[in-house]
Amino acid sequence: VVVRHELQEALNNDEFRLVYQPMTNAAGEMRSVEALLRWQHPQQGEVSPAEFIPIAEHTGQIISIGRWVFEQVCRDMGRLIQLGVQTVSVNLSPLQLSRNRFIEDLDTTLAKYQVQPEQITLEITENVLVNELTHAPELLQALHERGFTIALDDFGSGYSSLRYLHELPIDVVKIDRVFTQQIGLKNGKESIVRAIMAIAAELKLKVIAEGIETAEQLDFLQARHCDGYQGFYLGRPVPIQELIQYAPA
Ligand code: G
Ligand code: G
Ligand code: MN
Ligand code: NA
Numbered sequence: 001v002v003v004r005h006e007l008q009e010a011l012n013n014d015e016f017r018l019v020y021q022p023m024t025n026a027a028g029e030m031r032s033v034e035a036l037l038r039w040q041h042p043q044q045g046e047v048s049p050a051e052f053i054p055i056a057e058h059t060g061q062i063i064s065i066g067r068w069v070f071e072q073v074c075r076d077m078g079r080l081i082q083l084g085v086q087t088v089s090v091n092l093s094p095l096q097l098s099r100n101r102f103i104e105d106l107d108t109t110l111a112k113y114q115v116q117p118e119q120i121t122l123e124i125t126e127n128v129l130v131n132e133l134t135h136a137p138e139l140l141q142a143l144h145e146r147g148f149t150i151a152l153d154d155f156g157s158g159y160s161s162l163r164y165l166h167e168l169p170i171d172v173v174k175i176d177r178v179f180t181q182q183i184g185l186k187n188g189k190e191s192i193v194r195a196i197m198a199i200a201a202e203l204k205l206k207v208i209a210e211g212i213e214t215a216e217q218l219d220f221l222q223a224r225h226c227d228g229y230q231g232f233y234l235g236r237p238v239p240i241q242e243l244i245q246y247a248p249a
Helices: 004-012 049-059 062-082 094-098 102-113 136-146 161-167 190-203 215-223 240-246
Strands: 016-024 030-041 045-047 087-091 120-124 149-155 172-175 206-209
Touching: 004 030, 004 049, 004 062, 016 062, 016 240, 030 049, 030 062, 030 240, 045 049, 049 062, 062 087, 062 094, 062 102, 062 240, 087 149, 094 102, 094 136, 102 136, 136 149, 161 190, 172 190, 190 206, 190 215
Parallel strands: 030 087, 087 120, 120 149, 149 172, 172 206
Antiparallel strands: 016 030, 030 045
């Protein structure tokens, strides 16, 4: 198990890394990537964020870890642009949004690396409005007005999703991989994907399909004109120096 002091050691000893997963557009070009955190633990090897982020949220250390992630993305931005990337998605935990000075911290880091908010997509999940984060709508509105793109991650997997689309300044919905993975299955529930796309079209939201693992899934989604495509079939998350393999010619 991961404990608080190990997470502090990880920050102190520079044990975190970012990997980037390509997202392709309608033309099949990588113009966006999602930053995903990795922890290279000295004894346990690579520890998944699914394992340590809930703990970091519990201890509050997600604040420092989240700041490290955002700063590393800004540090990498110049190299990403050289690879043809126009926007980078960063995952946010609800707790980060509840912190005073969250926006000021982002501003300071953007200015330090001369990154524009338009180059960053902030991915939030439906649980931003849970846990009494009563200021989340106002804060997201302020981020949106600054020029950040706001994406609703794992769309459809939580509950009362439609309420969030209505109350939050959402630009993009990311179709959860559980729905993508229904495509092509016997008795697959592809209708959910179609329904999400209809809602997004009606509300003028962009759609990114996640978790694409097969050619059949990609064909189905391309025929329905998503704005972005992401998944192992298109590219795994890799360290920045390996991203060149996905760069448009
Ligand atoms: O990359 P992987 O599939 O192992 O990620 C597992 C989970 O961890 C996903 O839900 C992903 O959104 C989350 N995650 C990855 N990187 C970050 C990060 O930098 N911050 C936060 N809050 N969550 C992250
Ligand atoms: O919750 P979030 O969507 O941020 O999670 C992103 C995670 O999904 C990353 O950890 C990444 O490794 C994982 N992922 C990305 N593409 C695929 C895929 O095609 N299949 C599966 N099973 N996981 C994926
Ligand atoms: Mn995500
Ligand atoms: Na997701």
